[in-house]
Amino acid sequence: MPKALVRKRCFVQMTGYEPVGPERQHRRFAREMARFHKAWNVQGEASPPQLSADGAVARWTVETWGPNWRVTTDFHQFRWDDFITADMAESDWRRFPLGIAALMEFVLTGTVLKYFKVAWRYGGFFLYPLVYILGTMWLAIAVTRYVAIHVAGSFGGLPYPLVLAPALWLVIFVGLRWTLGWWVHIRYALDDWYFARDLIHRARPEVEARLDRLARELVQLARDTDADEIIVDGHSLGAPLTLTVVDRALILDPQLGSRGKALHLVSSGSSLLKVALHPAAGWLRDAVGRVANAPSIYWVEYQSLVDIINVYKVDPVAALGLPAIGKPIVRIIRIRMMVEEHTYRRFHLNFLRIHRQAVMGNERRYFYDYYMLCCGPIALVDRVENPDRAVTAFAGNGSLVDSLVDGANGGIGGTANARHGALSP
Numbered sequence: 001m002p003k004a005l006v007r008k009r010c011f012v013q014m015t016g017y018e019p020v021g022p023e024r025q026h027r028r029f030a031r032e033m034a035r036f037h038k039a040w041n042v043q044g045e046a047s048p049p050q051l052s053a054d055g056a057v058a059r060w061t062v063e064t065w066g067p068n069w070r071v072t073t074d075f076h077q078f079r080w081d082d083f084i085t086a087d088m089a090e091s092d093w094r095r096f097p098l099g100i101a102a103l104m105e106f107v108l109t110g111t112v113l114k115y116f117k118v119a120w121r122y123g124g125f126f127l128y129p130l131v132y133i134l135g136t137m138w139l140a141i142a143v144t145r146y147v148a149i150h151v152a153g154s155f156g157g158l159p160y161p162l163v164l165a166p167a168l169w170l171v172i173f174v175g176l177r178w179t180l181g182w183w184v185h186i187r188y189a190l191d192d193w194y195f196a197r198d199l200i201h202r203a204r205p206e207v208e209a210r211l212d213r214l215a216r217e218l219v220q221l222a223r224d225t226d227a228d229e230i231i232v233d234g235h236s237l238g239a240p241l242t243l244t245v246v247d248r249a250l251i252l253d254p255q256l257g258s259r260g261k262a263l264h265l266v267s268s269g270s271s272l273l274k275v276a277l278h279p280a281a282g283w284l285r286d287a288v289g290r291v292a293n294a295p296s297i298y299w300v301e302y303q304s305l306v307d308i309i310n311v312y313k314v315d316p317v318a319a320l321g322l323p324a325i326g327k328p329i330v331r332i333i334r335i336r337m338m339v340e341e342h343t344y345r346r347f348h349l350n351f352l353r354i355h356r357q358a359v360m361g362n363e364r365r366y367f368y369d370y371y372m373l374c375c376g377p378i379a380l381v382d383r384v385e386n387p388d389r390a391v392t393a394f395a396g397n398g399s400l401v402d403s404l405v406d407g408a409n410g411g412i413g414g415t416a417n418a419r420h421g422a423l424s425p
Contacts, residue, residue, distance in 0.1 A: 005377045010227035012076045016236025017192045019085040022058035035361030036371035041398035064375035066398035087191045099190025102197035114277040119311035129189040215248035231264045239270035247287035257296030265299040268358035269310045292327045299328040309355040333368040
């Protein structure tokens, strides 16, 4: 049955583990929106960002239009980038011990074995910082040994070997950190895993307070907005944080999403299992169960094979040992289909850039398009249930095709033949 097109949307975004504040996020949003405009032959503009009094939320308004449709989006960035910025300002003398300790905790608790059982690619992603650290330690030892034996040996040996050998090893190890380590983002990886460890143990009161604050904000938005639909999008490590916020909002308001303003939850490149599979994350598994079983919450998760920082073809609720109830609806996306071939060849070996594509602009028309989720006229439910028609609904000039639009109510119809099943490639 045709459903009404969206004319106004409330869109809430929680980004992944990146130190991207409101100004930079807004610049990125505008830059990537230009790709979206070109791909779909549409137009739009975003207002300057505004901060809430406490700085926890950034807001701007997006106007998007084609020849026969127009959408207003109230965009809300639920911030936690300030915590990430503080983490990244730490010295390596603190970062490396804490990061290695966090990695070892995931090993000793058996969480890594669960990664390999659920999604072996994610297990490989976990191992890469350990491989880097052990590899650079070994390489520094090998170079130190070579210098001590073959270079210094030619001059009678290394003086004060018990002092100079460790000092030489440290210099080489630090040198590798500032060269090879920069290229493989080792600082980012160690900070990310240490933050995940702290999140699991709820060890940062300031993070807990922020999540409570954002839950109250979500409740207020749901009550006040006159939008046709509300979407809360969590990307990467923002996905488990989003689930936490939605769960706490449901506790504050059990009627959330059931007063004629449906609440839609989107997760992409999700790191939910990264934290929720840890034995100490029982509180998060409970939250996931409550959100999944909330009748008023519509939840879809997008997964990609080439993104090693997410799981692939996995029902995250079932993977946590919870009853599989069909939520989230899992959809498989192909990042290669979102961008031009030359663009994909340029960044396909950059795992962070591949991972980030889920919240960036497409260069090709494709059923998954972040900016269509945020700014397009087709409701999320229609887009999920009829992905092919969400593409063919638009003509070359960016207008909605008349044959797919119900003239009586401005809706787009769906057919059983166009419906994609859960976990479909």
